[in-house]
Amino acid sequence: METLTNEQTSELFELISKSDQNAFDRLFRAFFKPLVMFSCRYVSDQSTASDIVQDAFVKLWQNRTKLSGVASARAYIYTTARNLSLNHIRDNARMETGNEMSEMQPSEINETSVSWNDAFSEEHSESIYERMQLLYHWVSQLSDRQREAFELSRFEGLDHHEVAAVMKVSPRTVNNHIVDALRNLQRMHEQHEQKFK
Numbered sequence: 475m476e477t478l479t480n481e482q483t484s485e486l487f488e489l490i491s492k493s494d495q496n497a498f499d500r501l502f503r504a505f506f507k508p509l510v511m512f513s514c515r516y517v518s519d520q521s522t523a524s525d526i527v528q529d530a531f532v533k534l535w536q537n538r539t540k541l542s543g544v545a546s547a548r549a550y551i552y553t554t555a556r557n558l559s560l561n562h563i564r565d566n567a568r569m570e571t572g573n574e575m576s577e578m579q580p581s582e583i584n585e586t587s588v589s590w591n592d593a594f595s596e597e598h599s600e601s602i603y604e605r606m607q608l609l610y611h612w613v614s615q616l617s618d619r620q621r622e623a624f625e626l627s628r629f630e631g632l633d634h635h636e637v638a639a640v641m642k643v644s645p646r647t648v649n650n651h652i653v654d655a656l657r658n659l660q661r662m663h664e665q666h667e668q669k670f671k
Contacts, residue, residue, distance in 0.1 A: 476504045483547040490534070491542040498538075501551075502531055509555045512630060515621075516559035526562055530554045548632055549639035556640055612662045616655050623651035624659075 478486070478501075489497035506527060513523035533554060534541070544550050613621055619641070626637040627648070634645040634652075641648065 478504045487541045487544055487547040490538050505551055513555050513559045517562055526558045527555055530558050546636050546639055549636040553640045612659050616658055620651045620655040623648050624655040627652055
């Protein structure tokens with residue numbers, strides 16, 4: 475899976491705005507899996523999230539002539555996936571919360587957020603896996619806005635301005651949410667450590 479810089483993503487948007495199918499394919503390959511993981515945080519079902527992300531790319535292609543000059547291509551993609559995920563929740567009249575990541579296997583976590591080294595022993599890998607599970611559990615305990623800001627920033631790699639565009643708030647508000655999230659995660663970590671003293 476290719477990782478694209480902000481500049482490369484913006485360049486692909488420019489090409490896609492001119493109906494460049496190869497640029498669209500490259501964008502799809504780079505963002506499909508991360509967006510499915512992102513959508514799972516809203517809909518808690520990987521199959522549904524996959525459908526939502528496919529719809530997001532269909533929508534992107536249908537609106538391709540409007541992509542030229544988009545301020546932040548990454549924010550545009552994540553906003554589209556977020557809006558479609560929220561629409562799915564609304565349309566199905568059930569508020570699904572939770573985090574499918576808590577059920578993911580180490581290999582899936584590896585692809586999104588952990589540098590998994592094959593040289594680790596099985597025991598060490600299990601320890602890392604357990605820590606990641608604990609982190610995802612703690613993140614799921616944050617308020618919705620804190621969790622969303624934290625995940626977009628730390629898991630998806632968006633900067634504060636991009637997160638602000640996705641969440642439709644100011645960058646300062648994003649910063650406040652992330653600071654609060656970090657404080658809460660630190661508190662949960664300290665409480666966890668106290669259990670072993």
